[in-house]
Amino acid sequence: MQKLSHLAINAEGFIFNPSTGDSFQASQSGLDIINGLREGRSDEEIARKLTDNYDVSVENARRDLADFRGSLKSLGLI
């Protein structure tokens, strides 16, 4: 998660990578996941927080988390 910790992220979910100059816009749920990963939370903790905040089952939250993690990886952010 070292790469994630270097990102500049504002409250609206705008993400800037100071090393590459790339910028991204995350949705609120995406931002929640990124913040969870940056805080070192487990996948289970992040998925449960998603179910607390959004109308989503824990199974779907786990799947969304896995998908989002894949996106972060393909973008070189983790």
Place this chain on the structure above:
Amino acid sequence: MKELIVGVSGINAIDNPGPGIGVARSLKEDAELKVKIVGLAYDAMEPGIYMDWVVDKSYMMPYPSGNGDTFIERLLHIKQNYGLDCVIPNLDAELPLFIKYADDLAAHGIRTFLPGMEQFKLRGKDRLLDISAKINISLPRTKVVTSVDGLLKAIEDIGLPVMVKGSFYKAYRSFTTAEAISHYHDLVAEWGYPIIVQQVVTGDEMNVVGLGDGEGNSLGLVGIKKLSITALGKIWTGVTVKNEKMLAAVADFIREFKWRGPFELECIVHDDEVFLIEINPRFPAWSYFATGVGINLPSRLVRRAFDLPVAPVPDYEAGKLFIRYTYELVTDMAAFQKAITKGEVP
């Protein structure tokens, strides 16, 4: 503080802009430096001549060709008739003359802050291999060739497509051997030998503008990524970045080669690998970007050249945006007339 008159060339703020206007603006923005700008122009249509809020006085210059006598005489004429304490040359073609005559100009009270001739030669693309090995930066696979046979062998070794480059200027991407041979002949005819054949690397175009003090220390540097470029390949929008590997290589470059004066390093960054593409021994056209984020390199150069106080190297923030824009001014033809008849404006 005594008023300083600083000559600045490259005031051709056109679609392929010279660095001069950005340099002049930067000098004007140092509130403590009392600077008058003398624009050194090669064409009466260079916009800087007419931008009187940036350039106080402009002179038409002879081309910096031949042995340079006429060029130096013109500088001394400016010194005598208007005053000239320092020159920041911003065009590649001028640099060999300014470097060669730096001591003579200094003897006449015209200071410069430039690399020596040996340092200057390092910018040759045929020397980048030596540099990359010393500053922990990658170089695309490169062959230096002086014959068509050598070119063919290089293409065989590197594989198509390749970049075919002149030693100092111009580069063409070649997708076929025939294309590469054609570019080879064009470059030889225009710029002479050697020709550089290089692997094509892809990634983010990142550049660094910096200033070395000649003793191995940095007087400031700023890294950027080009976000969009014009049809001529010139930056139109960009963002400041802090790519640690690239900035470390630049610090190594300044230290290892004791670089004196401004420079621009052009790199391509692919994942964690930084490739060195080119070194320009002068300010780039986008150098006002550095001033805009708090690192006024032209001002620091002049201060250093005159042994004036130079503040510790400031830091800059990554994520600052640079946006070039177009603008127009309307003026009288009299200014143009003065430029072509008197060779000076106003």
